[in-house]
Structure formats: structure tokens, C-alpha cells
Amino acid sequence: MGVRPRGDRQVKDNEAEMREAIAATRTTLTTLPGLDTVLAAKVLGHIGDLAVGATLRMAWQADRRALLAVAVSEIGQGIAAAASLLAINAVMHAR
Incomplete structure (x- = not known):
């Protein structure tokens, strides 16, 4: 086909x-x-x-607390996703 x-x-x-x-x-x-x-x-x-660097500089100047909150949130989501993938991988390869 x-x-x-x-x-x-x-x-x-x-x-x-x-x-x-x-x-x-x-x-x-x-x-x-x-x-x-x-x-x-x-x-x-x-x-x-x-242009991410320029965007981060502008965000830092505009509202540092908000930028840090977003950064911590994104890092946390990345860690959670990585842990989830590792757990799924461990289950799939368990014998």
C-alpha cells in the first residue's frame, strides 16, 4: 500500500x-x-x-522571583520525569 x-x-x-x-x-x-x-x-x-540568554536576562531584570520559581518548577518536572522513566525501565527489564 x-x-x-x-x-x-x-x-x-x-x-x-x-x-x-x-x-x-x-x-x-x-x-x-x-x-x-x-x-x-x-x-x-x-x-x-x-536568544534564550537574552530572554533570561530580561526575565531576571523584570522579576527575579518569578524566574527562579519557573526554573525550580522546570527542574523539578525534569527530575520527576527522569525518575519515572527510570522506574518504567526497571520494571520492563525486571526478570
Whole structure:
């Protein structure tokens, strides 16, 4: 069975949305050899926009307590997710 035309349209629509999102970041990732739209979108999804430093500086100046609260919350969520994944992995590999 081949890919249905509807699936092709969805893939093309998704790629168009990714191209728009990548263009909005003004990144040059797609100029690197071997980095297509999908891979560039994945990279940006993992590392985010490199303007994070500027955003953090502005947040620090605007409301330090709120920034620290968000940071602690995010770290806590990351630790909880990691612990959960480790527990699931242990159960799946228990004999």
C-alpha cells in the first residue's frame, strides 16, 4: 500500500509550517549541508532559539522571583520525569 494522497497533503502542510517556523527564528541551520527542513525543526525543537540568554536576562531584570520559581518548577518536572522513566525501565527489564 502506498501513501494516501491525504497523507501526502498533510506531510506537505506540516513541512510548510516547519519552514515558516524556521524562517521566523532567522536561523541559518538549513544552510548547512545535510540539514533539511525536518532536521532543522528537530534541532530547534530540542535546543530552542539561541536568544534564550537574552530572554533570561530580561526575565531576571523584570522579576527575579518569578524566574527562579519557573526554573525550580522546570527542574523539578525534569527530575520527576527522569525518575519515572527510570522506574518504567526497571520494571520492563525486571526478570
